[in-house]
Amino acid sequence: MKKILLATALVALSTGLAAAQDVVRLGTEGAYPPFNFINDAGEVAGFERDVGDELCKRAELKCEWVTNEWDSIIPNLQSGNYDVIIAGMSITDEREEVIDFSQNYFPPAASAYVALSADADLKGTVAAQISTIQAGYVAESGATVLEFATPDESVAAVRNGEATAVFADKDFLAPIVAESNGELMFVGDEVQLGGGVGLGLRESDTELKAKFNTAIQSMKDDGSLNALIEKHFGPETAKF
Incomplete structure (x- = not known):
């Protein structure tokens, strides 16, 4: 029991520090084009690479990219392997029972x-x-x-x-x-289906969520998010 309580305390401590740490790690699948994929140079590319880099710039965060298989992408967020899921993940009530979401950066499609x-x-x-x-x-x-x-x-x-x-x-x-x-x-x-695509975050990372929500809204307001959607998905794709 003591070991379980200690482990729980350590997880809570580590997950609460995401917004204050030097580097925010963005977790993606790297296998879902045009949302995200690995290019010929072995780097994360696609719509979410462009969006993620711009969000980090606007939120004044230093970010790095991490890839993870889809079927374990939520558990590895919870265990602290990265701080944000940006992987074409639709916002659903079921997922919101275990993680939190930013506002959507891709509309319901x-x-x-x-x-x-x-x-x-x-x-x-x-x-x-x-x-x-x-x-x-x-x-x-x-x-x-x-x-x-x-x-x-x-x-x-x-x-x-x-x-x-x-x-x-x-x-x-x-x-x-x-x-x-x-x-x-x-x-x-x-x-x-779903409420659009959003960033997945640990429920304890409220400050980090607020920073990303502000950045997403600014991209919606100035039209840059719609421009990236059209760039990667074409003019007929739903936009904000």
């Missing part, structure tokens, strides 16, 4: 199905990335959800016949469909 044929059975086996709101939606839809660690694996499951369709953010799927030369296509209806 559509999720969509992609398949090899227009008559694909969306109540069959549908692929989705594990621990996403899309995986939860598929599970509740009556279909059989086939979960994968990465979004690319969920798309590959459709191509190799493991799944009848994949369900994911439309903004992630759109360039894949466009580059498939007609092999893949959107099917079924689009679905609105």
